[in-house]
Amino acid sequence: MSxxxxxxxxxxxxxxxxxxxxDPELVSPWLTDWRxxxxGRALGLASPASTAEVSAFVRLCGEHGVPIVPQGGNSGMSGGATPDDTGSAVLLSLRKMDAIRDLDVAGRQVTCEAGVILQNLHDLAEKNRLRFPLTLGGKGSATIGGLISTNAGGTQVLRHGTMRAQVLGLEAVLADGSVFESLIPLKKDNRGFDLKQMLIGSEGTLGIVTAATLRLMPEIGERTVLWAGLDSIGSAREFLLLADELVGESLEGFEVLPAHCLESVLAHVPTARSPLAGAHSWFALVELVAAPGQGEALRQSAENLLTMAMERRLIEDATIAANEAQAEAFWRLRDEIAPAERAIGPAMQHDISVPVSTMAKFVEQVGPEVEARFPGTTAVGFGHLGDGNIHFHVLAPKGAVRGEWEASTGKQISAFVxxxxxxxxxxxxxxxxxxxxKRDELGRLGNPVALAMMRTIKNALDPKGLLNPGKLVPLAPEGATP
Amino acid sequence: MSxxxxxxxxxxxxxxxxxxxxDPELVSPWLTDWRxxxxGRALGLASPASTAEVSAFVRLCGEHGVPIVPQGGNSGMSGGATPDDTGSAVLLSLRKMDAIRDLDVAGRQVTCEAGVILQNLHDLAEKNRLRFPLTLGGKGSATIGGLISTNAGGTQVLRHGTMRAQVLGLEAVLADGSVFESLIPLKKDNRGFDLKQMLIGSEGTLGIVTAATLRLMPEIGERTVLWAGLDSIGSAREFLLLADELVGESLEGFEVLPAHCLESVLAHVPTARSPLAGAHSWFALVELVAAPGQGEALRQSAENLLTMAMERRLIEDATIAANEAQAEAFWRLRDEIAPAERAIGPAMQHDISVPVSTMAKFVEQVGPEVEARFPGTTAVGFGHLGDGNIHFHVLAPKGAVRGEWEASTGKQISAFVxxxxxxxxxxxxxxxxxxxxKRDELGRLGNPVALAMMRTIKNALDPKGLLNPGKLVPLAPEGATP
Incomplete structure (x- = not known):
């Protein structure tokens, strides 16, 4: 190395x-993740303005043996865009590459560069009476390149899938500086391996996404949001199946939360109100959407759904948001859970998924297991029931000291979960x-055959190991210190 | 090699x-593709009955350096399941592995082994008031493993995607005999590279699919099929966009054909009748589907669509099938094109796709180009307009000798196309x-960066080159003889 x-x-x-x-003033803001x-440290911050510059820069890094940490909006949740503390790597920011290369309104697709911020894409789509069907909390900073590299999810996955489902075409710079270009979307193309799938979700370890062609959808005209009280998460699962059967094509979101979460939010947010008068063990928040002008039919569908769910005793009570303000208020009850739980005290948060059909059982069985094993804790599972994606939070016993508890008992709890x-x-x-x-946890718990395939592919496509080293791929054999 | x-x-x-x-009597039927x-020749025909047997057999082949040609229903279109004529390889049939491992009616998914025949899966789904949303001509012999390995398409891709979109989980035996097991479908899973995507469509060159979890969909209750006459394929494109806008959620199929194709079918099939009285340059065949009981609303939607299309002069005339028999008759006009064209004389058939937005222009421009370059030929493009997938047939001049013409001028025509x-x-x-x-054509025309990635991944995951050698991956550098 030079x-x-x-x-x-x-x-x-x-x-x-x-x-x-x-200049540290320019570089250091990007050396720490947003949370x-x-x-970490870095040799510098590269901000290329074009794919050609990214390509030339990657070649240069290869010649000098300098590892590259690609970065979009720096709003990731797992430290994937933060360099280590050796200072040997360089940060490669894609933020300057924020051009919309092509917008095809009739064909409903857009080709944009990696640095385009999600919110800006939403605005562009909206102006053209379209929408981009993926959104999440960090939309004001998250970039398209980062969303693709992490295969981001969000609140619309139930109906529209993760980022993978939105990507029609991709452009990326590979470890040797060559440009993989597959931006032209063909609906059918069987010319060999679908290489773009390998790059999506690879967290910059196989290539650096520089542009993508994304699908857009017709704008939403109407939405109906309903709130139901249930006796158990098992009933919520039955309710979801019924909703899928009756209004599957309109089902945009299906979230669940236990009474504990609602109570935390009501205590934390003074203006929050429970939508239902009675007490229930569990709640479901359901959003249905339809094309412009079909609001009345949609509301009728929602009422039919609730009537049938009541008849089958899947739900105990329910209400439909009377207007957009109430719909927003319902969603706020869901969105405020994390801050409300945090206000109570330390908690370990787990972003986990299980097969949709077993999510209810998982929460019912593993919650009490955790509480028995770690006395004084409270385990709550809430979130995207329709996706099988739970936010499984374990709240510390009263009096636990923030920082200290997470590093000791908290760590054991996460391993247990x-x-x-x-x-x-x-x-x-x-x-x-x-x-x-989670790289070491993946190394500890991942399927050995899958881990071996990942290592083989990583080593083959990035033999010098310069693309985002230390991230995602547990390179050392299982059990060994990487 | 031993x-x-x-x-x-x-x-x-x-x-x-x-x-x-x-025994040649048992082996030889599988040494020639169905067309x-x-x-080719082979050392023998292996028919393992379980994933464990496939795994052990692949290990054995590795020890002896024997190449493996995996085979499902032997109904592929590109010779991907036929060994070469050296006789050094072994045929590995998955047909004996035809168990349904699990059927989850409520969750609408099925886990089945590679050898399950598509028609049997359709029957199973239908019995449970569900459907598997992919079908094609060879459904009586095509197996799930083969459909996955080739990422098969068919007539429902417009709405439901290719085989890739149906695969929720996968099990495959890799080149070293290890078993990649990822059958449990998680709707959200961001634990690294999505390895199953690499196996789908890899034609047995990276692994041998032994089982899969597939999505099922609610049964179709009603369908409405309409037939329209148009002045050009450009108008058909506009008509498709309108249909997508107005009835996109119901749009199951959108096929186009020129007058030449209809005339061939009418001449070839004595019972066939043109659905419209007048003459038109192009025709569109559109199928809309809806849940049980929504037939009337669907028909209303179809009528609205036709009214608006007439008003905008996108179509010249149209008719809606009055009953199921007429719907079948409309589809038969489409399905009989290939046999009818074949009856006329020799033809080169090309399974090609272009971006959906340029398909109309492609047919309008490249058809005459071919005819000018190869005098006496007739170029016709028809098929899945909605998918951008054209069946581009070039019919030989009158008097051309079958066999001879394909091998000489026909070959030049294919290279030109x-x-x-x-x-x-x-x-x-x-x-x-x-x-x-098409392996050599892929080597000649494929994107060099993509080809290099394919070779790298192939060599990394199958270093001895024993998985379906000579198929799909043009291993030699571009231009060289493989």
Whole structure:
């Protein structure tokens, strides 16, 4: 490896002073992830303005043996875009590449560069009476490249799938600097391996996404949001199946939460009100959508659904949001769970999934198991029942000290939860990815054959190991320290 | 490599006399593809009965250096399941593995082994008031494993996608005999590369599919089939966009054909009748479907669609099938095109795709180009307009001798068509795969970066090159003889 100074000089010559920064004031904001959990150092911050520049820069890094940490909006959940603390790597920001290359309104697809921010894509779609059917909390900073590299989820996965389902075409720079270009979307193409699938969700370890062609959908005209009280999460599962049968084509979201979560929100948010008068053990929040002008039919469908669910005793009570303000209020009860739980005290949060058909049982059985094994804790499972994706939070006993508890008992709890999820055939990362946070847990619990395939593919496509090292792929054999 | 006899003895010991055949009467029917275009030789025919047996057999082949040609229903279109004529390979039939491992009616998914025949899966689904949303001509012999390995298409891709979209989970035996097991479907799972995507469509060159979990859908209750006459394929494209806008959720199929194709069918099938009285340059066949009991609403939607299309002058005339018999008759006009064209004389058939938005232009421009370049030929493009997948047939001049013409001028025509398709950003194989038929054309015309990635992945996952050698992956560098 050459001296860092030689690399810095060459990078500056290649990208210009604006394209390659070493000034700590410019670089350091990007060396820590947005939640402040991971921090690292870097030789500099590269901000190429084109695919050709990314390609040339990756070649340069290869020549100098400099590892590359690609970064979009720096709003990831697993430290996947933060370099390690050796300072040997370089940050490669895609934020400057934010052009919309092509918008085909009639064909409902858009080709945009990796640095386009999700919110801007939403705005563009909306202006053209279309929508991009994926959204999440970090939409003001998350970039298309990052969303693709992490196969992001969000609140519309039930109906529209994760980011993978939105990607029609892809452009990426590979480890040797060559440009994989497959932006033209063909609905049918059987010319060999579907290589773009390999790049989606690979967290920058196989290639650097520089642009993508994404599908757009017709705008939503109407929505109906309903709130139901239930006796158990098992009933919620039955209710979901009924909803899928009766109004499957309109079913945009199906979230569940236990009474504990609602109570936390009501205590935390002074203006929040429970939508139903009575007490219930569980609640379901359901959103149905339809094309413009079909609001009345949609409401009728929602009422039919509730009538039948009541008849079959799947739900105990329910109400339909009377207007958009009430719909928003219902959703806020769901969205405020995480902050409300945090306000109570320390908690370990787990982004896990199990097969949809077993989610109810998982929550019913593993919750009490955790509470028995770690006395004083409270386990709550809530979230995307329709996706089998649970936010499984374990709240610390009263009086637990933040920071200290997470690092000791909290860590044991997470290992316990991950063990159980794996035994149940589930995933220790439903939508947040692996990054550096869960890489060792993946190495510990991942399917050995799948891990071996991942290592083989990683080593073959990035033989020098320069693309986002230390992330996602547990390179060392299972059990060994990587 | 050990002596063939030693391998045969070991294989017979492993699988039993019923599981490993060398008797030519048992083996030879599977050494030629169903259309009789490709023929080869083999050491024997292995018919393992379980994933464990496949795994052990693949290990044995690895020890003896014996190449493996996996085979399902032997109904592929590109010679992908036929061994070469060296006789050094072994045929591995998955047909004996035909168990349904699990059927989840409520969750609408089925886990079945690779050898399950598509028609049997349809029957099973139907019995449970569900359907499997992929079908094609060879459904009586095509197996699930083969359909996955070739990422098969068919007539319902417009609405439901290719086989890739139906696969929720996968089990496959890799080149080293290890079993990749990912059958439990998680709707959200971000634990690294989506390895099953790499196996789907890899034509047995990366692994041997032994089982899969597939999605099922609610049964179709009602369908409405309509037939429209148009002035051009460009108008058909506009008509498709309107249909997508107005009845997109119900749009199950959208096929187009030129007058030439209809005339061929009317001449070839004595009982066939043109649905419309007048003459038109192009025709569109559209199928809309809906849940049981919604037939009246569906018919109303179809009438609205036709009224608006007439008002906008996208179509010249149209009729809605009055009953199921008439709907079948409309579809028969489409399905009989290939046999009717064949009856006229020799023809080169091309399974190609271009971006949906350019399909109309492609047919309008490249058809006359071909006819000018190869005097006396007639170029007709018809098929899945909604998928951008054209069956582009070039009919020989009158008097051309079958066999002779295909091998000489026909071959030049195919190369010319493939060149044009590639220039138009399309695919030389939309749904039939590459196999041995198009491997060299893929090597000649494929994107060099994509080809290099394919070779790298193939070599990494199958370093001895024993999985279906000579198929799909053009291993030699571009231009060289493989």
């Amino acid at each position: 001296e860092p100074q030689a690399f810095i000089a060459a990078a500056t010559e290649l990208l210009g002073a604006r394209g390659f920064a070493t 402040g959990r991971y921090s 991950h063990d159980r999820v794996t035994q149940w055939g589930g995933s220790i990362s439903a939508e947040h990815g692996i990054g550096q946070m | 002596e063939p006899q030693a391998f045969i003895a070991a294989a017979t010991e492993l699988l039993g006399a019923r599981g490993f055949a060398t 009789g275009r490709y023929s 493939h060149d044009r398709v590639t220039q138009w950003g399309g695919s030389i194989s939309a749904e039939h795969g590459i196999g041995q038929m």
